Amino acid sequence: MLEIVRNHRRLMLFVLLLLVFPSFVFFGMESYSSFMNNANDAAKVEGRVITNAEVDNAMRMQSEQMRQALGASYDPRQFENAETRRALLDGMIQERLIANEATRLHLTVSDAHLQEAIMAIPAIAQLRSADGKFDVDGYRQLLGAQGMTPEQFDARMRFDLSTQQLVRSIAATDIIPASLIDRLIAIRDQQRVVQAVTYKPADYAARVTPDEAALKAYYDGHAAEFAVPAQAKVEYLVLSADSFAQGVTVTPEELQSYYEQNKKRFQTAEERQASHILIVSPKDAPAADRAAAKEKAAKLLAEVRANPASFAEVARKNSQDPGSAEKGGDLGTFGRGAMVKPFEDAVFALKKDEISDLVETDFGYHIIRVTGIKASETRPLDAVRAELEKEIRTQKATKQYGEAVDQFTNTVYDRSESLKPAAERLKLSIQTATGVTRQPNPALGQSPINNEKVLAAIFSDDVLKNKRNTEAIQVGPNTLVAARVAEYQPATTRKLEDVKDELRAKVVAQEAAALARKAGEARVAALKQAPSDEGFGAPLTVSRSQAGDLPGAALEAVMRADTSKLPAFVGVDLGANGYAVLRINKVQEGAKPDAARRQADIRQLEQIAGQSQFDAYYQNLKSRSKVQIIRPATAPAEG
Structure with missing residues (x-):
C-alpha cells in the first residue's frame, strides 16, 4: 500500500489536497490548526512551535551519544524515559527564549570569529590538506550529510555564537567578595569531632509479636507491596544495520578504491624545524627606521652566509625576538598555518640547512634557516585495512537496512x-521474551523489548486485545522492533494467606524500628539534661567532605547542629537501620588550602554563582514570555 503512495506522489498529493481542503471550508482553519497542534506539538514559545518530532529527535541523538560514550554499560532506560524527555523539552524552551532575546538585543559575531569557531571543529579542520588548501567539496558533502548547506551552517553557527555571548555575559556578572569566599571555604572545611551510638532495630525485634489483626492491617494498608503486575510473553523481530553487517563482504577492489578516496585522512602534514634572526621594524615605522633595520639585517645575512655554522651565535647576540634569541633563534617544529604567510612561504621553499634571503613581515626583517624537515607521510593500506573494512561494511549494511525498512514496516x-x-521476507529470527511488564523489567536487561516506547505499544488495546503486531518502532540508530503478545497474565494481588510469613517479617521490622527510634529519642533528651559519654564509640573527626563511617543523614545532622555549647547532642532517624545518637565534642578549623586549591575553589564558586545568576535571569525571562506546554512530555510520542 505504501509503495503505491511512494510511486505516485504527485497523484496522491492531489488526492490529499481534495480531501484536506474541504476540512478548512467546513470546520475553519483555526479548528484544523488546533487539531494538528494537539496531535503533533509539544510546546509553543512566543508563538513558535516545538514539535514532538523535534523532542523525539533530540531523545534519539542524546541516547546515541550516551551509547557511544558508555559502550557495553549503556542502559537505554536511563536516557529514554519521561523525565529525560521533559528535561530535553525544558532545554529546548530555554534555547528558544535565549535565542529570541539575543535577536532582540541584536547580538552578532564577526566573520573572523565565525570562521575561527568553524575551523575549531575537528571534522572540519581535517578538511585542510598538508599544503594548506581547504577541501570545499568535502565541506559541502560533510554538511550535506547533515541536511545543510554551507550558508545554513554559517547562519546556525553565527546564531549559536551570539546566544553564547548572552549566556556568558550574564553568568560573568556575579562577583563574589574575597571575604565571602574565605568564609565559604572555612565552612566547607570545618571539622567536628563526634562520637556515635546506634540503636538497632534487630535488638528490639524479639519484643515484637504481631497478631492476626496487625498482619491484616498492614496487608490492607500496603496492598501495592503484594501486587503482581500484568505480564506478557512477547514475540518480536529486530531489524538493524548490525544484523546486515554480519553478511556483508568487502572485496579487495572496494577496499583499494575506498582507501584512495579517503587517503587524505591518513596523511600527516609536512613539518619543518627552523631558526630565525629578527630585526624588529613595525610596518608603520618611519621609512628611515625601516631602511636602517633592513640594512642591519642585510649585514647579518651576509655574515651568516659567509659562515653558516655561526647562525645560532649570531641569533643569540643580534635577534630581537625575545622568545627565540636565547635559543639561537630556534622556533621548534611547525606545520603550515602556524606562522604569518610570508614567513611560512619562505620556510617551506627552503631546503634543509639553506638560509633564506631577507623576509619582510609586519614584525620586521627575518633571516631564516631550515634545520630539519619532516616529510608528509601517508599510512599504507595495510595499516588501516581493518578500520576501512569496518567502515565499508557499516556503510553497506546501513544501505541494506535503509532498503529493508519500508518492507519491514509495511x-x-x-x-x-x-x-x-x-x-520470512527479510530472513529474520522471531525472538521471545518472558516476564515483560508495562514498566522496564531489570531482569530483561538491555533487550530491545525493554524500551518504554515498545512497552507502551505492547500493552496498548490494539495489540493486547486485538492480538495484532505493534508497528515498527525505532529503539536506536538504524534499529527497528516489532512485537506481538503470545501470552498475557492480568495484574493480580497475592492473597493474605500466601504472604503471611512475608507480612510477619515486615511488621516486626516496622515495629522494631519504631522501638529503636523511641529509645534513641529518649536517650537524646536525657543527654541534653545530663551530658555523658557512656556507651558512645571512639571519637571520629568528620567534615562536609570527609564523612568517615557516618551515614549521609548523620553527617548532615552533625554539620547542621548548633555547637555554641559543647558537648552537643543530636539524634538521626536512619529508617530500617535504626536511630543514631551523636555527641559533638569539638569544632576545629580544617587545613587551609594551598594557592592552587584556593584558585580551583574560587573558580568553582564563581561558576556556581554564575549559574545561579543565569537561572534567575532565565526564570525572569520565562515569566515575561509566552510559553505554553501543549502536550506534557511524559512519554515518547507515539507513531
Missing part, C-alpha cells in the same frame, strides 16, 4: 496477525 502493519511474514 509487512508488520499489513500482515498484523503474525510476525512470520516479515520474518
Whole structure:
C-alpha cells in the first residue's frame, strides 16, 4: 500500500489536497490548526512551535551519544524515559527564549570569529590538506550529510555564537567578595569531632509479636507491596544495520578504491624545524627606521652566509625576538598555518640547512634557516585495512537496512496477525521474551523489548486485545522492533494467606524500628539534661567532605547542629537501620588550602554563582514570555 503512495506522489498529493481542503471550508482553519497542534506539538514559545518530532529527535541523538560514550554499560532506560524527555523539552524552551532575546538585543559575531569557531571543529579542520588548501567539496558533502548547506551552517553557527555571548555575559556578572569566599571555604572545611551510638532495630525485634489483626492491617494498608503486575510473553523481530553487517563482504577492489578516496585522512602534514634572526621594524615605522633595520639585517645575512655554522651565535647576540634569541633563534617544529604567510612561504621553499634571503613581515626583517624537515607521510593500506573494512561494511549494511525498512514496516502493519511474514521476507529470527511488564523489567536487561516506547505499544488495546503486531518502532540508530503478545497474565494481588510469613517479617521490622527510634529519642533528651559519654564509640573527626563511617543523614545532622555549647547532642532517624545518637565534642578549623586549591575553589564558586545568576535571569525571562506546554512530555510520542 505504501509503495503505491511512494510511486505516485504527485497523484496522491492531489488526492490529499481534495480531501484536506474541504476540512478548512467546513470546520475553519483555526479548528484544523488546533487539531494538528494537539496531535503533533509539544510546546509553543512566543508563538513558535516545538514539535514532538523535534523532542523525539533530540531523545534519539542524546541516547546515541550516551551509547557511544558508555559502550557495553549503556542502559537505554536511563536516557529514554519521561523525565529525560521533559528535561530535553525544558532545554529546548530555554534555547528558544535565549535565542529570541539575543535577536532582540541584536547580538552578532564577526566573520573572523565565525570562521575561527568553524575551523575549531575537528571534522572540519581535517578538511585542510598538508599544503594548506581547504577541501570545499568535502565541506559541502560533510554538511550535506547533515541536511545543510554551507550558508545554513554559517547562519546556525553565527546564531549559536551570539546566544553564547548572552549566556556568558550574564553568568560573568556575579562577583563574589574575597571575604565571602574565605568564609565559604572555612565552612566547607570545618571539622567536628563526634562520637556515635546506634540503636538497632534487630535488638528490639524479639519484643515484637504481631497478631492476626496487625498482619491484616498492614496487608490492607500496603496492598501495592503484594501486587503482581500484568505480564506478557512477547514475540518480536529486530531489524538493524548490525544484523546486515554480519553478511556483508568487502572485496579487495572496494577496499583499494575506498582507501584512495579517503587517503587524505591518513596523511600527516609536512613539518619543518627552523631558526630565525629578527630585526624588529613595525610596518608603520618611519621609512628611515625601516631602511636602517633592513640594512642591519642585510649585514647579518651576509655574515651568516659567509659562515653558516655561526647562525645560532649570531641569533643569540643580534635577534630581537625575545622568545627565540636565547635559543639561537630556534622556533621548534611547525606545520603550515602556524606562522604569518610570508614567513611560512619562505620556510617551506627552503631546503634543509639553506638560509633564506631577507623576509619582510609586519614584525620586521627575518633571516631564516631550515634545520630539519619532516616529510608528509601517508599510512599504507595495510595499516588501516581493518578500520576501512569496518567502515565499508557499516556503510553497506546501513544501505541494506535503509532498503529493508519500508518492507519491514509495511509487512508488520499489513500482515498484523503474525510476525512470520516479515520474518520470512527479510530472513529474520522471531525472538521471545518472558516476564515483560508495562514498566522496564531489570531482569530483561538491555533487550530491545525493554524500551518504554515498545512497552507502551505492547500493552496498548490494539495489540493486547486485538492480538495484532505493534508497528515498527525505532529503539536506536538504524534499529527497528516489532512485537506481538503470545501470552498475557492480568495484574493480580497475592492473597493474605500466601504472604503471611512475608507480612510477619515486615511488621516486626516496622515495629522494631519504631522501638529503636523511641529509645534513641529518649536517650537524646536525657543527654541534653545530663551530658555523658557512656556507651558512645571512639571519637571520629568528620567534615562536609570527609564523612568517615557516618551515614549521609548523620553527617548532615552533625554539620547542621548548633555547637555554641559543647558537648552537643543530636539524634538521626536512619529508617530500617535504626536511630543514631551523636555527641559533638569539638569544632576545629580544617587545613587551609594551598594557592592552587584556593584558585580551583574560587573558580568553582564563581561558576556556581554564575549559574545561579543565569537561572534567575532565565526564570525572569520565562515569566515575561509566552510559553505554553501543549502536550506534557511524559512519554515518547507515539507513531
